[in-house]
Amino acid sequence: MTTDTKRLQLLSDLMLLGVAIVWGSSYGVVKEALAVYPVLALLALRFGITFCLLSPSLRHFRRADAATVRGVLTVGVLLFAIFLAETFGVMQTRAANAAFLISLCVVLTPIVEWALLRRRPSRIEWLAVAVSLAGAWLLAGDGAFVFNSGDALILVAALLRALNVCVTKRVMRGAAALPALSITAVQAGVVTIGSVVVALVFAPGQLRHVPAFAGHGLFWGSVIYLVCACTLFAFFAQNFAIGRSSPTRVSLLMGSEPAFGALFASVWLGETVSAGGWIGGGMIVAASLMATVRWGKPVAVAERGVGVGT
Numbered sequence: 001m002t003t004d005t006k007r008l009q010l011l012s013d014l015m016l017l018g019v020a021i022v023w024g025s026s027y028g029v030v031k032e033a034l035a036v037y038p039v040l041a042l043l044a045l046r047f048g049i050t051f052c053l054l055s056p057s058l059r060h061f062r063r064a065d066a067a068t069v070r071g072v073l074t075v076g077v078l079l080f081a082i083f084l085a086e087t088f089g090v091m092q093t094r095a096a097n098a099a100f101l102i103s104l105c106v107v108l109t110p111i112v113e114w115a116l117l118r119r120r121p122s123r124i125e126w127l128a129v130a131v132s133l134a135g136a137w138l139l140a141g142d143g144a145f146v147f148n149s150g151d152a153l154i155l156v157a158a159l160l161r162a163l164n165v166c167v168t169k170r171v172m173r174g175a176a177a178l179p180a181l182s183i184t185a186v187q188a189g190v191v192t193i194g195s196v197v198v199a200l201v202f203a204p205g206q207l208r209h210v211p212a213f214a215g216h217g218l219f220w221g222s223v224i225y226l227v228c229a230c231t232l233f234a235f236f237a238q239n240f241a242i243g244r245s246s247p248t249r250v251s252l253l254m255g256s257e258p259a260f261g262a263l264f265a266s267v268w269l270g271e272t273v274s275a276g277g278w279i280g281g282g283m284i285v286a287a288s289l290m291a292t293v294r295w296g297k298p299v300a301v302a303e304r305g306v307g308v309g310t
Contacts (some may be wrong), residue, residue: 004188007179012241016253019237022229024260027098028091028268033222038206044195047188050231054185060178061186071171072183075192078164083191085157092150092241101154103136103258103284106283108162109250114167119246124290132287136258138280165250168242180239185234230246259284 033042059118061069090098107129110121121129171183211219242250259281266272 009245011100012237012245013253014252015237016241017256019234020253020256021260022234024038024231024257024262025264026226026269027261027263029222029225030087030090033219033226034091036211036216036219038203038208039091040195040199040203041208043083043087044192044207046231047191047195049223049227050188051185051192053227053232054181054188057179057182057185060182064178068171068178071167072178072186073190075164075171075183076187077166077194078167079187080191080194081276082157082160082164084194085160087149087154089150089153089157093148093154098150098154101151102158102161103132105157105158105161106132106136106287108159109165111160112166113169113246117169121246125249128142128287128290131290132284135280135283135287138276138283165238165242168239169246170240172239180236183239184232184235188231255286256287 030042037045064072086102110125110129113119114121196207215221238250241253262277262281
């Protein structure tokens with residue numbers, strides 16, 4: 001592995017940890033925004049703004065073939081499904097339940113990756129998965145687990161996350177010439193259109209006029225944060241990193257999201273996190289760090305089918 005490749009790997013790892021931090025904080029930010037604006041309208045607004053900002057990057061699709069375009073659109077549809085399940089799920093279950101169930105993505109990703117991409121996860125990756133799962137269980141609190149419809153939606157979102165990161169990896173192999181921002185723009189456009197269509201068909205009452213700037217500073221501050229940090233940066237970083245790493249490694253790094261979510265809830269929202277919760281959060285972060293360390297003989301980038309284009 002060359003020095004430049006190692007630097008790119010380190011950069012992608014740091015970017016993914018940044019994604020975990022901002023996505024961990026997004027649960028509280030979204031809840032504050034949902035107090036003013038409904039789910040589907042908020043999704044359409046958030047991703048509509050993102051699409052408008054990134055629309056100039058769509059020019060790169062002029063050199064993409066039909067198979068690549070279909071693949072990118074598929075990733076966008078998966079992303080839309082994830083946000084639908086995750087957002088409605090968080091509204092219907094405890095935050096502790098959601099933190100545990102969404103972390104199952106870390107457990108599911110190696111299985112999905114093995115099935116779709118034929119890359120058998122290493123022993124250290126399986127160990128990190130086990131540590132992350134145990135930490136998520138502690139983070140979930142006292143273990144009082146009454147399964148409800150919200151939990152079911154979060155579980156679906158976890159499975160879709162695992163599928164999405166593997167499908168994105170496959171798409172990135174055939175879309176090496178496309179910048180990550182171009183793919184993010186298409187994803188944002190698909191989520192925007194999907195949110196509007198679903199609202200028109202199933203819940204037209206959710207499509208409302210946006211709140212005025214005057215008197216809704218917290219709402220618009222939340223939207224700006226969701227657009228800039230949780231969407232523009234996060235999805236660019238994810239697409240950038242997936243092209244330079246394995247899906248399991250990406251999933252483990254972003255698996256620290258619940259730990260940062262608990263920290264944000266404690267500091268910003270004033271929620272109480274038990275000692276067991278903090279220990280569990282530390283285990284999740286430790287599992288993510290385990291994924292960043294090169295154990296034994298390095299695996300050549302070419303062996304993982306990793307692209308080099310952005």
